Amino acid sequence: MTKYQHIFFDLDNTLWDFDKSSLMAFDKIYDIFNLINYGIPSASHFHHTYFEHNNRLWELYRQGKIDKDFLKTERFRLPLKDYGVIDEKLAIDLGESYTDYAARLVALVPHTLEVLNYLKEKNYKIHLITNGFLEVQSIKMQASGLDKLIDKSFVSEVVGFKKPDYRIFHYAMENVGATIENSVMIGDDLSVDIIPAKEIGMTHIYFNRKKISHNEKLDYEIYDLIEICDII
Numbered sequence: 001m002t003k004y005q006h007i008f009f010d011l012d013n014t015l016w017d018f019d020k021s022s023l024m025a026f027d028k029i030y031d032i033f034n035l036i037n038y039g040i041p042s043a044s045h046f047h048h049t050y051f052e053h054n055n056r057l058w059e060l061y062r063q064g065k066i067d068k069d070f071l072k073t074e075r076f077r078l079p080l081k082d083y084g085v086i087d088e089k090l091a092i093d094l095g096e097s098y099t100d101y102a103a104r105l106v107a108l109v110p111h112t113l114e115v116l117n118y119l120k121e122k123n124y125k126i127h128l129i130t131n132g133f134l135e136v137q138s139i140k141m142q143a144s145g146l147d148k149l150i151d152k153s154f155v156s157e158v159v160g161f162k163k164p165d166y167r168i169f170h171y172a173m174e175n176v177g178a179t180i181e182n183s184v185m186i187g188d189d190l191s192v193d194i195i196p197a198k199e200i201g202m203t204h205i206y207f208n209r210k211k212i213s214h215n216e217k218l219d220y221e222i223y224d225l226i227e228i229c230d231i232i
Contacts, residue, residue: 004203004232006178007119008169010187011130014207015116015225016140017107023047025101029094038085049079058131062162062192068133072099103139108146109209111226116149118229128153129172129185131162131192152176163189164196186228190214205231 012018023044029035030043040046054075060066066074076098077091119126126149130137134155141147154172161168173183186205187193190212197204198218205220205228220231 003182004124004184005182006125006127006173006176006184007232008127008129008172008183008185010163010189010193011128011137011140012132013109013188013209014186014193015109015112015128015146016144017109018102020107021102021105024105024107025098026050028101028105029097032097033090033094038080038083038090040083040085046079046083049082050075053078062131062164064162068157072096099133099136103136104143106140106144108144109225111224113145113149115225115228116146119232120149122232124232125151125176125178127151127172127176128155129163129168129193130154131156134158163192166196166200169197169200169202184232190216194218 009015026043026047030040030046035043035046057066057071057075061068061071072095073092076094077088080087080091080094116126128150130153132155134157137153137155141150141153152172152175154168154175156162156168159168159171161171163169169185173179180201184203184205185193185197186207187197188207188209190206190208194204194206195216198216203219205222206216206218207225208221208223211223222228222231
């Protein structure tokens, strides 16, 4: 793969272990807000309830059907309602506190730093394409030290397009002087990261960390980030 010069990564659950940091954040807010007093049995139980609502709301956000502020509050209002708790202020406070903790409690996917340092040594340019919120992703990058290893970050909120919209991929490549031919996209979400990259002719590596079954014919599929070092 010597013809490649630019490596584009997704961030959440590709480099940053979003699932782990999210659970850590829920432990914090469960205690801070004494959620046991609201009839919520545990932080993990609350997280499971939240997770289902959050996934559906993020899909609506990617489609442009809801905005960021609605998502941040609604993803807590709805699970609270499932426990019979109707409290708008609590939903807002939980959303703000969770967002802060989830960004600052560092949790990287195993081998992230090893792989990024390997790519740096090989003189690849390393970039991010993420659908996350700017203020959150920036804190994650600084807290984890990823900002020192990433050449350029493209956040959908700033670019104006969200993955899987092809335009965010083209925008990122044009911005760093890359081409489809000399670029590689690496991500954990088949439909959001990999399929659009495949459809525009971009070499892609599907990080199938959760070993999800599928029928797509892909350029590369890995189950551990360290496998990137055997490909590139």
